[in-house]
Amino acid sequence: MDDLPKILEGVEGKFIETSRIKIFTRFTTKIQGNQIVFIHGNLTSGTYFEETMVEFENDFYCIAPDLRGYGLTEDKIIDATRGLRDWSDDLKALLDALNLKKIHLVGWSLGGGVSMQFLIDNPQRVQSLTIIDPISPFGFGGTKDYKGTPCWDDYAGSGGGTVNPDFVKRIKEHDLTESDSNSPLNVINNFYYKPPFRAKRELDYLKSSLLEKIGDDRYPGDFIPSKNWPYVAPGKYGPVNAMSPKYLNLIEIVDINPKPPILWVRGDSDLVVSDNSLMDFGYLGKLGIIPNYPGENVYPPQPMVTQTRFILNKYRENGGQFYEEVIKDSAHAPHIEKFDEFNTLLKKFIKEKV
Numbered sequence: 001m002d003d004l005p006k007i008l009e010g011v012e013g014k015f016i017e018t019s020r021i022k023i024f025t026r027f028t029t030k031i032q033g034n035q036i037v038f039i040h041g042n043l044t045s046g047t048y049f050e051e052t053m054v055e056f057e058n059d060f061y062c063i064a065p066d067l068r069g070y071g072l073t074e075d076k077i078i079d080a081t082r083g084l085r086d087w088s089d090d091l092k093a094l095l096d097a098l099n100l101k102k103i104h105l106v107g108w109s110l111g112g113g114v115s116m117q118f119l120i121d122n123p124q125r126v127q128s129l130t131i132i133d134p135i136s137p138f139g140f141g142g143t144k145d146y147k148g149t150p151c152w153d154d155y156a157g158s159g160g161g162t163v164n165p166d167f168v169k170r171i172k173e174h175d176l177t178e179s180d181s182n183s184p185l186n187v188i189n190n191f192y193y194k195p196p197f198r199a200k201r202e203l204d205y206l207k208s209s210l211l212e213k214i215g216d217d218r219y220p221g222d223f224i225p226s227k228n229w230p231y232v233a234p235g236k237y238g239p240v241n242a243m244s245p246k247y248l249n250l251i252e253i254v255d256i257n258p259k260p261p262i263l264w265v266r267g268d269s270d271l272v273v274s275d276n277s278l279m280d281f282g283y284l285g286k287l288g289i290i291p292n293y294p295g296e297n298v299y300p301p302q303p304m305v306t307q308t309r310f311i312l313n314k315y316r317e318n319g320g321q322f323y324e325e326v327i328k329d330s331a332h333a334p335h336i337e338k339f340d341e342f343n344t345l346l347k348k349f350i351k352e353k354v
Contacts, residue, residue, distance in 0.1 A: 003174065004072075004211075005047045005204035010054040013046075015072075016065075018093035024072035025065040025094065026050060028057040034127070035100055036350075038064040039091070041109025041135075042239060043171075043184070045071030047208035048108070051201075052335055055343050060104070060350075065094055067114065069213050069239050077217055080159075080234070080241030083248040084117040091118050092125075101125065104350055108132040109273065109332065110243065116250045123256040128354045130263040130346055133273045133332050136304040137253070137311040139245030141280055144300050146310045150245060151299045152228040157281040158244040159234025160216075161223030172214040176206060184209055191278070194269045194331040229294050230281050253311060259320035263349040264312060265342065266305070267330035275303045323349065 007013050013026045026046045036056065038049035046064030053062035066073040067087050078086050091114070095103065104127050107115030112134025119126050138148025141158030151157065166182045175183050185206050189198060199205055216222045221238020225231060234244040242248065271278045278284070283301035285293030293299070312322040325345050327334040335342040 003207060005045075005208040007047075008050040008054055010057055011050050013072075016094060016097050018090070018097045020090055020093040021068055021076050022074040023065045023090065023094050025063060026053065028053050028060075028062040030057045031061050032058075033060040034104060036060045036062050036104040036106060037091070037095075038062065039105070039107040039111030039115050040064070040067065040070070041111045042243075043188070043209045043212060044108075044205070045208040045211060047071070047204055048333070048336065049106075051339060052343060052346075055339075056347070059347065063098075065091070067111070069218060071208060071211050075213050075218075078221075078238055078242055079236070080221060080238060080244070081236050081247055083242055084114050085121070086242070087114040088117040088121050092122055095125065102127050104128045104130075104354070106130040106132070106346070107134065108335065110135050110239065113137070113243070113248065113250065116253055119260070120250065120252045120256055123258055123260070126260045128260050128263070128350055130265065130349065132335055132342075133266045133270050134264070134308060135243060135273060136302065136307040137250035138307050139248035140240075140243040140304075141245070141282075141302060143245050143302050143307070144282070146303055146306045148245060148249065148251075148307055151282070152226070154226050154228060154233040155244055155246040156226040156228040156233045157230050157299065158246065159223050159232065159241045160221030160238050161232030161234075162230075162281060163220035163240055168214060168220060171210055171212060171219070174210045176203075176210075191272050192331060192333040193337050194267070194329055197337050199336055229292055229299060230285070230290055250311065254314040254318050259315065259318070261349070261353045262312065262315065262320065262322040263345070263353070264308065264322060264324045265334060265345060266324075266326055267332060267334040267337070268326050268328050269331045272332040273304050275305050276301050277304060280304075321353070323353065
């Protein structure tokens with residue numbers, strides 16, 4: 001079909017029936033070496049990892065599923081009150097169906113959080129973890145310090161009500177244009193990458209992003225009114241609510257056993273996951289973009305990178321290892337923008353640190 005992304009030569013895609021959900025999954029056609037599983041982020045799919053899969057095919061058997069709610073995977077509800085556990089449980093079901101006992105796990109953005117949740121739930125099944133510009137371990141939006149303290153008791157400023165409805169409308173309409181700042185292609189090019197970078201497979205990426213399931217119980221999810229600024233609080237369904245700190249807290253990762261080594265890769269120009277994120281209401285309020293801002297003493301920008309570093313330092317203090325790599329002149333998708341540099345880092349990490 002013309003509205004579906006093409007799959008690269010060297011990669012095959014098929015549906016895998018699991019005990020929980022039918023998952024569309026990409027595999028390298030060369031089946032050799034240890035397994036690496038790539039977990040994509042929000043508004044993306046496994047398509048965004050195909051180039052890296054092909055690059056790694058001589059060393060590893062590479063696998064990239066589409067998460068529940070994304071891509072071609074069976075359309076099932078995400079119970080946001082479980083945080084990221086629906087996705088973690090889906091991944092376990094996929095590995096069981098494929099009879100994969102232990103994997104190298106690579107997660108990007110939301111997928112970084114899913115990967116951390118999977119590690120918490122199944123530490124014995126992870127040989128190494130690589131997280132690329134991961135969502136904060138304390139969720140997205142609504143917290144104010146390195147420990148993830150909520151700004152309000154109802155976690156206002158996080159969840160489904162924080163997403164621009166015009167952007168959602170354009171996803172639903174499969175907008176392939178650059179006609180508006182809220183067009184998905186413009187959002188991807190201005191937030192995932194550092195302009196003027198444009199991806200070679202831009203159209204395939206965009207088509208895969210537009211497969212995201214839309215609705216009040218899908219993306220972005222439901223919400224409830226709040227008396228607290230910015231006057232919306234998280235609901236119970238969909239991916240953006242699952243990312244709310246009301247339901248998401250990955251502090252348990254510091255106590256898991258065994259503790260595989262962790263590589264944290266991030267772009268130095270990321271505007272999505274940042275201590276000053278242009279998708280965070282605290283920072284937007286500080287800039288005067290969202291009216292009636294109560295001030296930094298009440299609702300400061302969420303220190304997302306600082307929160308991740310706090311958790312990973314705790315992981316290290318408790319006997320684990322982590323390595324931080326900052327890729328210059330890249331934003332939220334360094335594995336695409338700085339393809340060779342990222343692949344070199346990942347291969348070196350797995351071969352030397354694991």
